[in-house]
Amino acid sequence: MTHLKRLTAAIFCLLWTASTAVATPSVDDIVKRVEANLSGETAFMRLTMVVRTKRGKRTMKMESWAKGRDRSFIRITYPGKDSGITFLKIDNAMWQYVPRIEKTIKIPASMMLQSWMGSDFTNDDLVRESSISEDYHAALAGENETEYLLDLHPREEAPVVWGRIRMHVSKEYLLPARVSYYDEEGRLVRVLDYLEVKPFGERHYPTRWRMLPQSLDREGHLTEVIIEHAVFDAEIDEAYFTKRALKRFSQ
Amino acid sequence: MSRVLLRIALASLGRRRSRSLLVVIMIVMSLWGLLAMEGLYDGMTEQVIDNAIRSDSGDISIFADGYRSDPGLHRLIANPAEIAAVLDADRRIKSHVQRLRQDGLIATAHYARNGAILGVDLAAEERHGQLAAYLHKGVYDFGEKRRGALVGSRLAAKMKVKVGDKIVLSAQNRDNEVTALALRITGILKTNNMALDDSAVFIDLAKAREMLMVAEGVSRISILLHDRRQVDAVRQVLQAELPEREVRGWDQLYPALMQGREMMAVFNLITSLLVFCVAALGIFGVVLVSVLERLREFGIMLAIGTTFAEIRAMVFVESFVLGLSGYLGGALLGGLTLLYFSRYGLDLSMFSAGLDAFGMDAVTYALIRPGYFLTALAAVSGATLISVLLPLRVLRKARPIEAINRI
Amino acid sequence: MMFVHFAVRNIRAYRNRSLVTILLLALTTTMLVFATAFMDGSHAKMLSNAVEIYPGYIQITHRDFRDKPSLDNLIFDTGSVRRVVATTPGIAAFAPRFESFVLFAGDAKAVGGMLTGIEPAAEKKLSRLAASLTRGAYLEEGDGNRLYLGYELARRLKVEVGERLSFVGTGVDSSFAADTLVVKGIFNTGLFDFDATAAFVDKGYFDRIMMAENHATHFIVLPADPREADPVAADLNSRLGPDYLAESWRTTMEGLVQAMLVDSIFGYLTLAVIFIVIFFVVLIYTWLTVFARMREIGVLRAVGTRPGQILRMLVAESMLLALGSVVLGGIIGGVLAWYFHHHPICFSFSEEQFKQYGLAASSMPTAFAPLVILRDMAVMFVLAVGSTLYPIVKANRVRPIEAIHHV
Structure with missing residues (x-):
């Protein structure tokens, strides 16, 4: 008798989850697909980064090669004086090569939260670009016609400084539209907008990323990354992801 | 010395009651002040030293060879268990603890600062140096899952974090790769050892091993002795037994504190000497006058057969009665004062910014050492003795017998 | 003017007492002037060092x-x-x-x-x-x-x-x-x-x-x-x-400023202990001389001198003595302060300690500030005269007949 009861209960449960899964993808699913849509197997991009401060703006151009989320290589191409500076990221480590001083420097842990190239991104943002699905519990906080609203709470062990991340995900592309970072007290620290989604072959990708820091000491700051050109899932030479590449591909 | 002479001595003190009282009060006051000063200053000095020893250096610390000039995970004590066995065999050693240390970055959503990550065993640290006594806020515990951290008070203030807040530690692990660990602050420690309060984050030793990929080995073994005076002896024995290690006493690790203690001792000595010299002058004046006044009296006594030795003894008794009463009064008041300050402490928190600069606690507890009272006794006796000698010479030269004939 | 005349005569008549008093008071004044100059000077030096190194x-x-x-x-x-x-x-x-x-x-x-x-x-x-x-x-x-x-x-x-x-x-x-x-x-x-x-x-x-x-x-x-x-x-x-x-x-640099203040407070506390003793010694010596002159006072009273006049005479005496010693001490202390201002005292042994507190100074010039020296001299003068008042008043209360028969 009791066995039968349990069985029916189980079957009901199964049916219920199955039916909801058909209606909307599960929250974890959304997060995983967003992540996949943002990185892809491999990616080559040409980017322009514009850093605005109270005092003016500065433009940089660069090329980036990435394989998955763990390995990437960046070369600065503009302005001329910075041209040839390269960065290599493998897992959690980051190296930098500066042609002017002909030196490869491993960025020490103590510099990880310093600004990257004067932007509102930190070295850590580039390196740890932390895996949201691994580091956060996601919960659906709401949805409308076009967007899911996700609340991401860090898992207890996750080495991330944010107290909460709120992510607007476009239903059409399953790409983030706006990501808001909060501290533990619930104060908004920074907002990252993903704008102007364009098609690149099979894939859609946001081509304008805008980072808006909210803290008082960074008032008037804004960093925009504009993706001029991108090729996804093409073959990328493994040679880019070695320390030798830093100097070799500097030119 | 006959009972009569004793009675005469006491009577002559009584006859000049106010004057005798003044001398006694003078000695009482000077002793009181000196004892209170000595106990409080020593309390202060020892407190600063004790803080450094308990929270950091131990009486003796053992490092891997070359660690102090080039610290890092590549210079660890590889076989702490073997060393522990050596330490356990030495009866003079009270306790020892192992710590793993790596410098790294401590971050919140708003701030990032460099700091020292210290992997410790809280229970062992408590048995060792009563680390829990330094707990300023929160609890002395890393929590059930050992994901807590105890943070130095000044570091916490600079990063504007409080108990319950999350911090992320990043550091290079043994393979030189940056690793990160999220922890929640369970407590804030205020050791008044600036080096720690400014930068230390205490985390669970096992967690630190996991994070830094150090399966075995520690950065430092800190040792406490039953008797701090044996530091040098024990250190030499340990260094001989562990030739491949750096064995250092607290005085070598904190030379400034050792110097501070020595300076304080010299300072106390000079002050005490000054006070007793002046006090001796006071006693001297009174004894001299009381001898001169009684020249006729002494002359008569000599004439009726009292020996000069007996008169000398009488003068000595008089002065020592003065000196000892002063000593007893001063020791009593000084002792009580020290007892009060050793129990309730002297609260100087209004100058806390200045005290922090010296690494001092806001409340100073006085020390009471039997030595204070013994030295004071010796000093008072010495001062009395010296101040009697000259009047006695004067007495001998004055030929009291002749004095009888004078008006 | 008469009092001054008498006073001078008496000071010369009781040469020993005067000498001891002058020596004692002059020494104390020297000490106070010099200690103040040293404390102020070393603090100023430590602060100026800390300030001038870089901030x-x-x-x-x-x-x-x-x-x-x-x-x-x-x-x-x-x-x-x-x-x-x-x-x-x-x-x-x-x-x-x-x-x-x-x-x-x-x-x-x-x-x-x-x-x-x-x-x-x-x-x-x-x-x-x-x-x-x-x-x-x-x-x-x-x-x-x-x-x-x-x-x-x-x-x-x-x-x-x-x-x-x-x-x-x-x-x-x-x-x-x-x-x-x-x-x-x-x-x-x-x-x-x-x-x-x-x-x-x-x-x-x-x-x-x-x-x-x-x-x-x-x-x-x-x-x-x-x-x-x-x-x-x-x-x-x-x-x-x-x-x-x-x-x-x-x-x-507020913390450092406060630290120096704390140090000064302890310095003055120590001086206070020394001064209390000196106050008593001067009191005792005044007591001894005044009572030694009891007969003289009695005679003066008997010939019709009013107590007020005697009081004034004795106070003038002690003021003259105090003034002389304070000026003497002030000059000696001032010269020392001036000399060590130009030839700083070196403490090579305490270098480590200064470094620890971020002071980095081992040569300590004294401060030479005439106004401060005058202030210290004034303090000593008041203290010196104050310490003689009690015995003077007390002696003056004695009835003339008793005074004449005072042994």
């Missing part, structure tokens, strides 16, 4: 820089600040600095530190940087990429004079900045943290490489009279307007 007497920053030290809160127009400061009276020297957090990279490893652009010639007057040189040479204008760095930083980077290292940092326009530097000189200020992080280049070069032309993080201003730092800072504030903030060292 400077007055700092001018953008008004928000202290709270939010970002590239947005720089002094963006050094020219206008320069013009204002140059026309402000009471200023001996000033110069801009630009401090920037960078990554230094030697061959061995990369270390975070502070790269600062300075004007070498002006900086020489403003801080002890040039004087702290230990190897190589100090900077000059037009030195280009030649670097002047702390010995501990050099040790960490494993570089020597003449060797190369690089830095990577952020320019004022948030651009990337990096260059190769050549070590020109190595300094040791004695402040460990400073020596472990600080490095300097000529500001002309710094401005080019960091895009910092006409920019600065702060100005350092040396007032013509360092004691006038506060009013000069206030004056600067009103002249510079609300966009800038001029702060004196009393604000920027």
Whole structure:
């Protein structure tokens, strides 16, 4: 008798989850697909980064090669004086090569939260670009016609400084539209907008990323990354992801 | 010395009651002040030293060879268990603890600062140096899952974090790769050892091993002795037994504190000497006058057969009665004062910014050492003795017998 | 005038008592004057050292820089600040600095530190940087990429004079900045943290490489009279307007100022103990002499001298004695203070301790301040006369007949 009861209960449960899964993808699913849509197997991009401060703006151009989320290589191409500076990221480590001083420097842990190239991104943002699905519990906080609203709470062990991340995900592309970072007290620290989604072959990708820091000491700051050109899932030479590449591909 | 002479001595003190009282009060006051000063200053000095020893250096610390000039995970004590066995065999050693240390970055959503990550065993640290006594806020515990951290008070203030807040530690692990660990602050420690309060984050030793990929080995073994005076002896024995290690006493690790203690001792000595010299002058004046006044009296006594030795003894008794009463009064008041300050402490928190600069606690507890009272006794006796000698010479030269004939 | 005449006669008549009193009081006055001069002098020296090594007497920053030290809160127009400061009276020297957090990279490893652009010639007057040189040479204008760095930083980077290292940092326009530097000189200020992080280049070069032309993080201003730092800072504030903030060292180094205050308090407490004893000794001596003259007083009373007159005579006597000793002591103490002001006392043994507290000073000049010496003399005078009042009044109360028969 009791066995039968349990069985029916189980079957009901199964049916219920199955039916909801058909209606909307599960929250974890959304997060995983967003992540996949943002990185892809491999990616080559040409980017322009514009850093605005109270005092003016500065433009940089660069090329980036990435394989998955763990390995990437960046070369600065503009302005001329910075041209040839390269960065290599493998897992959690980051190296930098500066042609002017002909030196490869491993960025020490103590510099990880310093600004990257004067932007509102930190070295850590580039390196740890932390895996949201691994580091956060996601919960659906709401949805409308076009967007899911996700609340991401860090898992207890996750080495991330944010107290909460709120992510607007476009239903059409399953790409983030706006990501808001909060501290533990619930104060908004920074907002990252993903704008102007364009098609690149099979894939859609946001081509304008805008980072808006909210803290008082960074008032008037804004960093925009504009993706001029991108090729996804093409073959990328493994040679880019070695320390030798830093100097070799500097030119 | 006959009972009569004793009675005469006491009577002559009584006859000049106010004057005798003044001398006694003078000695009482000077002793009181000196004892209170000595106990409080020593309390202060020892407190600063004790803080450094308990929270950091131990009486003796053992490092891997070359660690102090080039610290890092590549210079660890590889076989702490073997060393522990050596330490356990030495009866003079009270306790020892192992710590793993790596410098790294401590971050919140708003701030990032460099700091020292210290992997410790809280229970062992408590048995060792009563680390829990330094707990300023929160609890002395890393929590059930050992994901807590105890943070130095000044570091916490600079990063504007409080108990319950999350911090992320990043550091290079043994393979030189940056690793990160999220922890929640369970407590804030205020050791008044600036080096720690400014930068230390205490985390669970096992967690630190996991994070830094150090399966075995520690950065430092800190040792406490039953008797701090044996530091040098024990250190030499340990260094001989562990030739491949750096064995250092607290005085070598904190030379400034050792110097501070020595300076304080010299300072106390000079002050005490000054006070007793002046006090001796006071006693001297009174004894001299009381001898001169009684020249006729002494002359008569000599004439009726009292020996000069007996008169000398009488003068000595008089002065020592003065000196000892002063000593007893001063020791009593000084002792009580020290007892009060050793129990309730002297609260100087209004100058806390200045005290922090010296690494001092806001409340100073006085020390009471039997030595204070013994030295004071010796000093008072010495001062009395010296101040009697000259009047006695004067007495001998004055030929009291002749004095009888004078008006 | 009569009292003075009598008083002088009496002082000479009771030569021994007078001598002891004078010696004692003069010695005490000397001690007080000298101790005060030493404490004030050493504190001033410690403070001025701490201030002069690098932080400077007055700092001018953008008004928000202290709270939010970002590239947005720089002094963006050094020219206008320069013009204002140059026309402000009471200023001996000033110069801009630009401090920037960078990554230094030697061959061995990369270390975070502070790269600062300075004007070498002006900086020489403003801080002890040039004087702290230990190897190589100090900077000059037009030195280009030649670097002047702390010995501990050099040790960490494993570089020597003449060797190369690089830095990577952020320019004022948030651009990337990096260059190769050549070590020109190595300094040791004695402040460990400073020596472990600080490095300097000529500001002309710094401005080019960091895009910092006409920019600065702060100005350092040396007032013509360092004691006038506060009013000069206030004056600067009103002249510079609300966009800038001029702060004196009393604000920027509050902890140290308080620490010196604590030290003074303990110094004066110690002196107080000594003074209490001296007060009693003088009291006792006055007591002895006054009562030795009981008969004289009795006779004076018997011939019709009123108690008030006797009182005045005795007080005049003690005032004369006190005045003489205080002047004598003041002169001796003053000469000592003056001598050790010009020939500072060296404490080589306490060097470590000073370093620990970030003071880096081992030679301690005394302060020579005539006003303070006069104040101490006045204090001693009051103390000396005060200590004689009780026996004088007490003796004066005795009835004439008793007095005449006083033994």
